[in-house]
Amino acid sequence: MKEKAKILDKAGIDRSLVRIAHEIIESNKGTKDICIIGIRTRGAFLAERLTACIEKIDNTKVPVGILDITLYRDDLSLIAEQPVVRQTQIDFDISDKKIILVDDVLYTGRTVRAAIDALMDFGRPKEIQLAVLVDRGHRELPIRADFAGKNIPTSKNEIIEVHLQEEDKVDEVVIVERD
């Protein structure tokens, strides 16, 4: 696998998150009833960052949680290497809340489908909106992002890798190509 291009650097990721934070506040007319929930692993870190951005802009602290969707995947019996199940941490009631679901990359839409199913088992949110750092196309389900850091048309042969300081010691988004 070889790296083809860097799409976002640290400054680019920061700017995208600040913009998404502004857009969330704008389209929801404030932060009332907003809760942020990130999909493990990298969506969870982005959710934390997004929450900090919103706090800076609006001076309010919105609840933030982490969702592990492993048990809701539709390919559990198909994948060769079985994923490690990690904890879901949502310490607030999501009923009647506006949930901003956060992930790093939006691709087929299957992860988001799983996340929506998982959230519905926690209660009945008023709304679920989707924020992603990168939308790379190739949807297999009728799902779209409400907020996207960057739209990147890709071929299926390419892989988008989001690296974040918290997990990968560096902030960047790169395209790599399968050999």
Next chain:
Amino acid sequence: MSGTKTAWTKKDLLGLYELSQEEIELILDTADSFKEISTREIKKVPALRGKTVVNLFYEPSTRTRVSFEVAAKRLSADVINIAAQESSVKKGETIIDTGTNIQALKADTIVIRHNSSGAAALLARHVNISVVNAGDGWHEHPTQALLDIFTLREKLGKIKGLHVVIVGDISHSRVARSNIWGLTKLGAKVTVCAPPMLIPEDIEKTGAQVSYDIDEALKNADAVNVLRMQFERDLKGAFPNQHEYFKKFGITRERLEKLKKGIIVMHPGPLNRGIEISSEVADGANSVILEQVTNGIAVRMAVLFLVSQGKEKS
């Protein structure tokens, strides 16, 4: 989450003897994640949707069977309970025939409890579906030990370096054996304590130490696992009577008060109050007995989930 890298490969869980430290830790870490599910309003995830789990119990058991049943249902599996006493086993069907018949029903996992040591392993060799040992004779009861270890780890943060005393009928206890394997693999020190007749001769080979004096054994212990004394069946001749046992080995408030530090008290249930443990201790601040029951569900969910992903025959 401690960054487990090992993947689970086995189709069965037969005992802790054959597991590596990493595999045991993977089960415990997975159980950590599953515990939260039972605190939700909707206590169910779709991980085993469309899978069938058969509880095949040749020995009467309520708590283990119910725990497995609850665990399977919280993973959305379909559960069928077979009490062998009222099944075709009575008509002479062998365990292997019963197993292959269950496999022919396209079930995915058999949870087996049997009074013969090695029954689970025998079954696992003859079917391609998953087999989970829910207690076989005096051999192993892996999920009970896993839930004991899980509870200890949750309470004390780690297993390495702990000193755990197991008191009771060690000779006839699969719970003791599984605990010894699991705890020593994770780096704990284990002392078994009982009247001499109830300690098997070669127990030291397992890595456990032996004591015949409970007060001495408890002195530097972090936890004590109190086994159920089954005076009604296999103790004839091993010890004079229940009262004598309670006096010499029973876990009482007076005994615990003599210790310098706090100690965790575990018991796999059902309790014989006033025989191996006093009511005061069983219901007291040191006791984690009911937490063990709660944790048993998370541990069994983890086991059912992991074996459903494993392909490798033991």
